[in-house]
Amino acid sequence: MTRTDATTRPSQNDPSGTHTHDLQADGVSAAGSVVMAVAGSAPAYSIAATTATLVAAAGLASPAALLWCGLPMLGIAWAFAFLGRADVNAGAAYSWVGRALHPILGFLSGWALVISATIFMVAGALPAGVMTVALFGGDQNNVPLVTAIGAIWFLIMAGCVLVGVQITARAQWIMSTIEVGILFVFAIVAIIRAATGTHAGPSFSWDWLSFAHFTGPGAFIAAALVAAFYYWGWDVSSNLNEETKDGHKNAGLGGIIGVIIVFLLFEIFTIATLVMLPAKTIEENSGNVLGALGQVIWPGVGGNILVIAVVLSTIATLETTLIQVTRSLFAMGRDNTIPAAFGRTHKKWRTPAFATLVVTGVSLVLFIGSNFLGSVGEILSNAISSIGLQIAFYYALAGIAVVVAYRKIIFKSVKNFIFIGLWPAVGAIFMLVIFVVSIPNLDPIVIAIGIGTLALGIVPIIIYWKKGAAYFQRRPLELPDELDEKAPENIDERPPVA
Secondary structure (H helix, E strand, C coil), rough: CCCHHHCCCCCCCCCCEEEEEECCCEEEEEHHHHHHHHHHHHHHHHHHHHHHHHHHHHHHHHHHHHHHHHHHHHHHHHHHHHHHHHCCCCCCCCHHHHHHHHHHHHHHHHHHHHHHHHHHHHHHHHHHHHHHEEEEEECCCHHHHHHHHHHHHHHHHHHHHHCCCCHHHHHHHHHHHHHHHHHHHHHHHHHHHHHHCHHHHHHHHHHHHCCCCCHHHHHHHHHHHHHHHHHCCCCCCHHHHEEEHHHHHHHHHHHHHHHHHHHHHHHHHHHHHHCCCCCCHHCCCCCCCHHHHHHCCCHHHHHHHHHHHHHHHHHHHHHHHHHHHHHHHHHHHCCCCCCHHHCCCCCCCCCCHHHHHHHHHHHHHHHHHHHCCCHHHHHHHHHHHHHHHHHHHHHHHHHHHEEEEEEEHHHHHHHHHHHHHHHHHHHHHHHHHHHHHHHHHHHHHHHHHHHHHHHHHHHHHHHHHHHCHHHHCCCCCCCCHCCCCCCCCHHHHCCCCC
């Protein structure tokens, strides 16, 4: 198989390459790919904003929910890694699922990411404003103030994404290094204090990692949906594969390492929260459990230091989420499955400028509206719950896609069977189960938004299918050379691609 150079990749409707759709190659290093994956999952933000919800759903089974959701999630990360080795494409699941399974499923995978990420950007900007105001002792209930500050942070991140992937990567290095460094130090202190008996909650037990504390299958599914939201975002490294050095390998590896890092952070801080904080304190600090935990771990300044980590995490994940949306829209525009303007890059910055500006504008309108119009705010609050459905949908399809694409070599070795077959398949089944089983228990408005916005993707499918977009013509996903036993030994002797 001969890969197309990411810097001069033509659209599927322009195979001659007369109009190039180029992103900046080698803008992200291998280590930078890991940083992006960690930032995408936003460990400090997820712990601060979601721990109370997880504890309310699972109680002492919260660490188990993170473990038994984390293992299937790692299987999906393996799926992304092997799919990325076969096809370097900024659309990631949009391209892989479309080629391995069916173009309609592929488009809906990309559409699910675009919708869920847009909703998250709207939701993520407000905490950035609230935490910044809290850091300086301001009034967190001042809606105009927190909205303005959240919008400013969002615009700054949008500016970084617009002017170049190297600037984006540098910003992530700074923010994520400080964030993870703070979390690492507090994790060590928390372990020491908990081990010496300094805690207000129950003592840790290893059965917290088992199924012993789940009250039933329904409780596990509810907790699993919350846990999936914790992890979501690591796959931004795959959307940057065209801009990553040796992206066919490093982008996927970055996602795997990123999932492992955030899993460890999530487990340590969830256990620390259960051990060191009474249930009432967790409930009263549902919007920022990490700040309350910081005051216990390091009385006086600990809370403020961890608030800094939350601010950096929130801002960082706004940036990575914007990257995922714009790169997915870029790949779609390049393939002419949405307006072609989305698939063009800025001549100087080599970023999808049009897609970035459109998404920024739409997100700002929704963000400001959600904070000043009660009805819109209520709708968006319910919309956040729908993200879990869309995450499970496109992750499940990616897990299935890798098994189908590599089916001829899965049983060639134990390694292939585990990392290409079994583990991704388990991840896909897990995601499908929580997707299907959770629907009857969700509010009708959540189902309408989660499934309804996904169904809207049928409209561009019909329009651009009729226009003859080449994306909708079946093109099988070819195995990477190093795994394809039929590939010629001498790469120079391969026939040219037609």
